[in-house]
Ligand SMILES: *Cc1c(COP(=O)(O)O)cnc(C)c1O
C-alpha cells in the first residue's frame with residue numbers, strides 16, 4: 001500500500017475539500033467498496049485533500065479514512081445514541097455561548113468545520129440557530145464582559161480556524177479588551193487536517209495578543225501528523241501558543257495500546273502534550289465507533305504502564321449536567337462502591 005502522497009496527481013489544488021464519498025473511495029483505489037458508502041445529506045462527507053493524502057491507498061480499514069467516510073453503518077439503529085448527547089442545548093446561556101464549567105465560557109464562533117468527523121457529537125447540533133453570528137456574538141461578548149467569573153474564553157464551533165484572519169482578529173481584539181478574561185483558548189482540528197491554514201497572519205495574531213493562547217488540537221492517530229502538520233505546529237509554538245491535544249477513543253481507529261502510545265509519542269515529537277482521550281459521546285449515527293468502557297479502561301491502564309505520565313491523556317467522559325469532564329476510572333469506582 002503506497003502512501004497517497006506519492007501518487008502522480010498529488011499536486012491537485014487544496015482549496016476544495018472532497019465532498020463525495022464515492023470520489024473519496026476512487027481516489028484511494030477503493031471504488032469496489034462503493035456499496036458501503038453513504039450519500040449523507042444532513043452531515044455530508046467533507047475532507048480536505050491535505051488529509052486525504054495521508055491515507056493509505058487500497059486499504060478500506062485505513063484509520064484516517066474510517067474517521068471521515070460516511071457508511072451504511074451510520075444508519076443502524078442504536079438505542080441510547082441520541083442527537084444531543086452532552087446536553088449542549090441546556091448549557092447555552094445565550095445563543096452561541098455555552099457555560100458548563102466554572103471560570104470558562106465556550107463560544108461557538110462558527111458552525112463550520114474543515115472536515116466532517118463521522119463520530120462528532122455535534123453532528124446534529126442546530127448550528128444555524130446557535131452560532132454566534134453578528135448580533136448573537138455581540139450578546140455573547142456582552143455576557144462575558146458582564147461576568148467577571150469568566151477567566152478563560154474557549155473559541156470553538158464548529159472550528160474557529162475556519163474563520164478568516166480578519167474576523168478572528170476582530171474577535172481577539174474584543175475579548176482582549178475584557179480585563180477579567182485572562183486566557184484565550186482555541187479548540188481546533190484545522191492545524192491537523194489543513195496545516196496550510198496556519199499562515200503568517202494567524203501566527204502574528206497569536207504572537208501579538210497580550211493574553212496567553214492555548215490551542216487544543218484534535219488528532220486521533222499518529223498517521224494524521226505528517227511533516228506538514230509538524231511544521232504548522234512548530235509555527236504555532238514559535239508564535240507562543242501552548243499546544244494540547246484531545247482525541248476520541250474510536251473502534252477501528254485507535255483502540256489498541258500501540259496506536260495510542262504512538263499517537264502520544266508523535267504528538268510530543270511535534271511539541272504537543274496529550275490532554276484528553278474522550279470516551280465516545282453516544283451521538284446518533286456513531287454507534288459503530290463505540291469502545292466499551294471496560295476495554296477503554298484496560299487500554300488506559302496499559303498505556304499508563306507503557307508511557308511517562310505526561311504522555312498519558314486523561315480518559316474522560318462528558319456527562320450532561322456534570323461540573324467537569326468525568327474521568328472514567330472514577331466512574332468505574334463509583335459503580336464498584338455504589
Ligand atoms: C469541554 C468543555 C470545556 C473545557 O473543559 P476543560 O476541562 O477546561 O478542557 C468548557 N466548556 C464546555 C461547554 C465544554 O464542553
Ligand code: SF4
Nearest residue numbers: 113116117120158189
Ligand atoms: S472537527 Fe471537531 S467539531 Fe468538526 S466535525 Fe470534527 S470533531 Fe466535530
